[in-house]
Amino acid sequence: MFRHAVQTRISLRPTFTPHVSTCRWYSSVPAAQRLRVNGDRLWDDIHYTAQYSAPSPGGVTRLCADENDKLVRDWFRDQVTKLGAEYKVNNTGSQFAKFGGEDDSIPPIAMGSHLDTVATGGRFDGPLGVISGLEVIRSFKEQDIQTRAPLVLINWTNEEGARFFPPLGSSTVYAGQSSIDQAHASLSNDGSGVTMGSELAKIGYVGDGPNTFEEFPISAHFEVHVEQATDLEGADKSVGWVEGWHGITYYEVMFTGEDGHANTYPMYGRRDALIGAAKLITQLETLAYSHNGYTTVTNIQSGPWGACNIQSKTKVVFCLMHKEAEGLEDMGAETVRSIKGIAAQHGLEHYLARPVHLLPGDFWAEAVDCVRRACGDKGIGSRTGTAHDSTMTRLKCPTAMVFVRAKDGISHCAKEWSDKGDCEEGALVLGKAVLNFDAYLKERAGKT
Amino acid sequence: MFRHAVQTRISLRPTFTPHVSTCRWYSSVPAAQRLRVNGDRLWDDIHYTAQYSAPSPGGVTRLCADENDKLVRDWFRDQVTKLGAEYKVNNTGSQFAKFGGEDDSIPPIAMGSHLDTVATGGRFDGPLGVISGLEVIRSFKEQDIQTRAPLVLINWTNEEGARFFPPLGSSTVYAGQSSIDQAHASLSNDGSGVTMGSELAKIGYVGDGPNTFEEFPISAHFEVHVEQATDLEGADKSVGWVEGWHGITYYEVMFTGEDGHANTYPMYGRRDALIGAAKLITQLETLAYSHNGYTTVTNIQSGPWGACNIQSKTKVVFCLMHKEAEGLEDMGAETVRSIKGIAAQHGLEHYLARPVHLLPGDFWAEAVDCVRRACGDKGIGSRTGTAHDSTMTRLKCPTAMVFVRAKDGISHCAKEWSDKGDCEEGALVLGKAVLNFDAYLKERAGKT
Numbered sequence: 001m002f003r004h005a006v007q008t009r010i011s012l013r014p015t016f017t018p019h020v021s022t023c024r025w026y027s028s029v030p031a032a033q034r035l036r037v038n039g040d041r042l043w044d045d046i047h048y049t050a051q052y053s054a055p056s057p058g059g060v061t062r063l064c065a066d067e068n069d070k071l072v073r074d075w076f077r078d079q080v081t082k083l084g085a086e087y088k089v090n091n092t093g094s095q096f097a098k099f100g101g102e103d104d105s106i107p108p109i110a111m112g113s114h115l116d117t118v119a120t121g122g123r124f125d126g127p128l129g130v131i132s133g134l135e136v137i138r139s140f141k142e143q144d145i146q147t148r149a150p151l152v153l154i155n156w157t158n159e160e161g162a163r164f165f166p167p168l169g170s171s172t173v174y175a176g177q178s179s180i181d182q183a184h185a186s187l188s189n190d191g192s193g194v195t196m197g198s199e200l201a202k203i204g205y206v207g208d209g210p211n212t213f214e215e216f217p218i219s220a221h222f223e224v225h226v227e228q229a230t231d232l233e234g235a236d237k238s239v240g241w242v243e244g245w246h247g248i249t250y251y252e253v254m255f256t257g258e259d260g261h262a263n264t265y266p267m268y269g270r271r272d273a274l275i276g277a278a279k280l281i282t283q284l285e286t287l288a289y290s291h292n293g294y295t296t297v298t299n300i301q302s303g304p305w306g307a308c309n310i311q312s313k314t315k316v317v318f319c320l321m322h323k324e325a326e327g328l329e330d331m332g333a334e335t336v337r338s339i340k341g342i343a344a345q346h347g348l349e350h351y352l353a354r355p356v357h358l359l360p361g362d363f364w365a366e367a368v369d370c371v372r373r374a375c376g377d378k379g380i381g382s383r384t385g386t387a388h389d390s391t392m393t394r395l396k397c398p399t400a401m402v403f404v405r406a407k408d409g410i411s412h413c414a415k416e417w418s419d420k421g422d423c424e425e426g427a428l429v430l431g432k433a434v435l436n437f438d439a440y441l442k443e444r445a446g447k448t
Numbered sequence: 449m450f451r452h453a454v455q456t457r458i459s460l461r462p463t464f465t466p467h468v469s470t471c472r473w474y475s476s477v478p479a480a481q482r483l484r485v486n487g488d489r490l491w492d493d494i495h496y497t498a499q500y501s502a503p504s505p506g507g508v509t510r511l512c513a514d515e516n517d518k519l520v521r522d523w524f525r526d527q528v529t530k531l532g533a534e535y536k537v538n539n540t541g542s543q544f545a546k547f548g549g550e551d552d553s554i555p556p557i558a559m560g561s562h563l564d565t566v567a568t569g570g571r572f573d574g575p576l577g578v579i580s581g582l583e584v585i586r587s588f589k590e591q592d593i594q595t596r597a598p599l600v601l602i603n604w605t606n607e608e609g610a611r612f613f614p615p616l617g618s619s620t621v622y623a624g625q626s627s628i629d630q631a632h633a634s635l636s637n638d639g640s641g642v643t644m645g646s647e648l649a650k651i652g653y654v655g656d657g658p659n660t661f662e663e664f665p666i667s668a669h670f671e672v673h674v675e676q677a678t679d680l681e682g683a684d685k686s687v688g689w690v691e692g693w694h695g696i697t698y699y700e701v702m703f704t705g706e707d708g709h710a711n712t713y714p715m716y717g718r719r720d721a722l723i724g725a726a727k728l729i730t731q732l733e734t735l736a737y738s739h740n741g742y743t744t745v746t747n748i749q750s751g752p753w754g755a756c757n758i759q760s761k762t763k764v765v766f767c768l769m770h771k772e773a774e775g776l777e778d779m780g781a782e783t784v785r786s787i788k789g790i791a792a793q794h795g796l797e798h799y800l801a802r803p804v805h806l807l808p809g810d811f812w813a814e815a816v817d818c819v820r821r822a823c824g825d826k827g828i829g830s831r832t833g834t835a836h837d838s839t840m841t842r843l844k845c846p847t848a849m850v851f852v853r854a855k856d857g858i859s860h861c862a863k864e865w866s867d868k869g870d871c872e873e874g875a876l877v878l879g880k881a882v883l884n885f886d887a888y889l890k891e892r893a894g895k896t
Contacts, residue, residue, distance in 0.1 A: 118756055118757050119751065119754055119757065120752045120760070121707070121757075125709075160754065160755070160756050161754060161755030162753060163753065163754070166755065167755050189753040189755070228709050228713075229712055250755065259569075259861035259862065260858065260859070260861050261573075261676050261860040263694075263696055263742070263767060263769050263833050263834035264677055264834050264859060265742075265744075265859075267737060272744070274745050275730075275745070278725070278727075279726075281722065281723060282723075282726050285723055288715055289715060294711070294713075294714070296710035296711070296713075296720070296758055296759075297722050297723070297726075297759065298710050298754060298759070299750070299755070300722060300750050302747070302748050304509075304567030304610075305511075305567050305610060305637040306567055306608060306609060306610035306746060306747070307609030307613050307614065307698065307746050307767075308608050308609060308610060308860060309610070309746060309860055310744055310860070311748075312568070317755065319710055319755075321711050385712035386709065386711035386756070409713075410708065411708070411709040411712060411713075412707060412708055412709040412713075412757055412758070413706065413707035415707075
């Protein structure tokens with residue numbers, strides 16, 4: 001009677017140990033030291049593109065493949081083609097803007113993030129990463145800085161999973177953790193049955209590649225992002241090098257009970273799916289505190305509709321977060337026990353899936369080192385509490401992230417804010433890290 | 449910071465004591481004793497009209513003003529016009545089929561119920577009441593039974609509140625507890641913003657009256673309904689006279705917290721509206737058991753969408769039921785305390801409305817007596833645990849209900865079932881009750 005299935009779609013072990021150790025330099029290479037970026041232009045673009053939003057007082061609501069996502073994508077295309085990019089859109093809608101280097105036989109160094117946002121989100125989380133990359137490209141051109149490796153600027157699709165579940169909709173495909181078909185079939189969180197594939201097609205953003213690392217290898221991936229925590233603020237630092245990430249697991253649970261009349265059916269013996277879901281949500285809070293972890297329920301849908309029905313089907317999506325792999329696994333095991341206990345207590349069937357399971361891990365030392373040297377004394381080391389497109393690319397190539405100080409650590413909220421000077425510093429660190437990595441590649445090539 | 453508003457839209461005190469005592473007869477009047485109904489035709493119509501349904505294995509899903517509701521309404525119109533009815537549709541979509549009596553100066557005796565169903569409901573709750581009325585009219589015609597008072601058969605709109613909240617969408621207007629504008633503005637439970645008025649207009653069922661009792665008075669209202677409990681089954685009886693109803697209160701609560709990142713935001717200090725809602729649902733279960741009452745949460749909606757957002761807005765609709773007025777009031781008071789406590793604990797604002805508050809009460813003794821005598825030894829007295837259109841009409845005129853035995857008391861479920869013989873008995877009792885009441889009216893007129 002009780003079906004219990006755990007499906008794991010993205011199961012990511014901690015990153016493997018980088019095969020190359022840290023660089024010999026202790027500060028940025030000379031070209032990086034000379035680099036300047038245009039903070040005014042960067043700041044203008046952040047606020048200019050915030051116009052592409054559904055009504056969202058003080059913030060931005062630009063969900064994957066909605067009409068505003070189309071507008072900001074068109075804007076991005078126009079900017080990069082003006083700069084002479086070789087421009088492509090892949091099957092899952094990600095935009096790739098490639099710029100030649102001195103030696104185009106080398107896989108490009110990538111800068112990437114996402115222009116989609118969550119609902120009622122801010123104007124920095126993801127756009128800051130893409131616009132910082134754009135600012136680096138512009139500054140390199142203006143300052144006649146030519147890298148040996150080509151460069152590519154990427155706007156990844158559906159990083160947030162705000163409209164379509166699961167998140168990291170395109171970078172999972174790139175990293176071989178999902179397929180184009182699976183990504184296209186990602187369902188809207190509103191239960192409407194709309195898919196990412198159909199909505200991308202509607203806005204004209206289903207291209208023909210490149211889709212995977214194998215098809216389009218990159219030498220490294222660097223991403224600027226707001227910190228979403230208060231380490232930098234606490235240390236009074238503008239920027240940070242991101243050493244790794246905490247663990248995150250997403251679960252989808254569907255409780256199925258039985259229909260019945262809301263007013264007349266006795267309480268005892270009911271099979272009320274929503275009561276089961278409510279008890280799970282309540283228990284998860286206690287569970288997370290007791291394990292020193294975090295949890296958030298991000299979606300609930302219940303039916304049948306109506307004023308007079310016992311709820312016979314309730315779906316809950318939630319995430320568990322923990323700094324330690326063991327803590328995450330323990331929380332997961334206890335969660336599964338909770339779900340089984342609740343199902344038994346209320347006579348519910350349950351279906352359980354685990355579409356994301358990301359154990360904590362470290363970014364690539366040689367890439368992190370390039371960011372660390374670029375930060376200099378303006379930054380500190382930190383870790384991210386969430387997944388990013390970079391947590392996918394690191395499965396394939398040296399990857400590191402640049403953190404920009406975020407006011408009160410607030411994110412996914414209209415109150416999300418980073419100061420202009422910090423944003424400028426973040427873009428500068430990104431450019432310097434790319435130049436450091438380009439020099440590292442040259443150094444490594446010289447050695448072989 | 450915390451807003452607390454209780455809005456009461458329908459506040460119904462227990463019914464006033466009927467101004468006329470019970471009749472002098474102890475069994476049905478002679479015309480009623482001779483009455484027969486056609487059980488085959490009744491049964492056929494129940495199953496024939498069940499075709500007007502969205503896919504709903506074993507049951508019926510015919511929500512107010514959907515395409516199937518239009519089809520069954522058209523069918524009803526055709527049936528009653530074939531029988532020579534004076535046919536009208538009112539502003540809130542209710543269908544009135546009037547048949548002349550010997551003295552058309554008397555307000556008609558009404559038989560009414562609803563052809564709309566809940567989602568994933570059965571084929572008896574409400575259609576049985578309308579189709580039984582239709583069978584009575586047909587049988588009267590065939591058996592040349594002429595009542596002194598005219599008769600009217602009513603299909604009331606949105607009784608269930610399955611699609612649009614609140615329920616009893618048209619009978620509340622008729623009884624002066626709501627207005628046409630309020631009824632038209634009833635919002636869809638799916639949060640789409642669609643209203644009952646706009647959807648009724650789409651299927652061509654916004655007519656011009658009669659809308660209120662004052663505009664179209666009736667002498668009495670009789671309604672057949674499946675029992676939705678097991679009293680008849682336990683007593684091995686086909687039918688029952690419904691003496692009154694238990695108390696029901698509906699609440700709408702909206703918790704409002706603050707947006708934030710689902711993965712990175714610390715647990716402590718969050719303002720998570722969904723956690724608040726889950727705790728409320730969990731507490732309500734305990735509260736209902738401890739008060740010897742019932743409760744059901746019938747709708748939950750939470751936002752913002754997405755895989756990465758703390759839920760900042762969660763709306764919950766629920767009902768409390770109790771046999772005693774004091775018990776219902778006590779549960780309500782404790783519920784309000786729970787809501788305030790949860791809001792304080794999680795830093796949530798809350799908005800609270802009480803759109804339905806129906807204290808327990810009794811139907812009109814003279815109408816109940818007509819049903820009791822019609823049942824004879826085939827029935828027992830019982831009470832309903834839910835609201836019906838009859839709980840509205842009783843505010844204006846003598847009203848009573850006929851219960852038909854329901855298998856295991858199951859309702860609002862594909863498993864809802866009443867045997868053919870019991871349905872036939874229910875329709876027969878309805879016809880007899882109408883004839884008994886017609887005689888009672890004549891008797892009373894003779895006295896004055």
